[in-house]
Amino acid sequence: MDAPNRPPTDADTARELARVEAEPLLPAEKWLIGGSLALGVALLGLLLWVSRTYFPIGP
Incomplete structure (x- = not known):
């Protein structure tokens, strides 16, 4: 057995x-992942x- 320290x-x-x-991912976890990705893209x-x-860039 391994030494404890x-x-x-x-x-x-x-x-x-x-x-x-x-x-497997829970439905709430899937929702959180999808929501986070959507929020990131929107922001x-x-x-x-x-x-x-x-x-604006340029004149």
């Missing part, structure tokens, strides 16, 4: 992660509009 190595971490089963569009409206 020894930090885990990369190999120990990889073995432990390999044993964990993948869990980028707003930033682009503000920059082109109030800070």
Whole structure:
């Protein structure tokens, strides 16, 4: 058995992660991911509009 005070190595971490089963995303998690992406795209569009409206390039 491993010594209790020894930090885990990369190999120990990889073995432990390999044993964990993948869990599907919950509907709320999917909604949060989609909402975050949509909000990010909308805010980028707003930033682009503000920059082109109030800070035009050139004469």
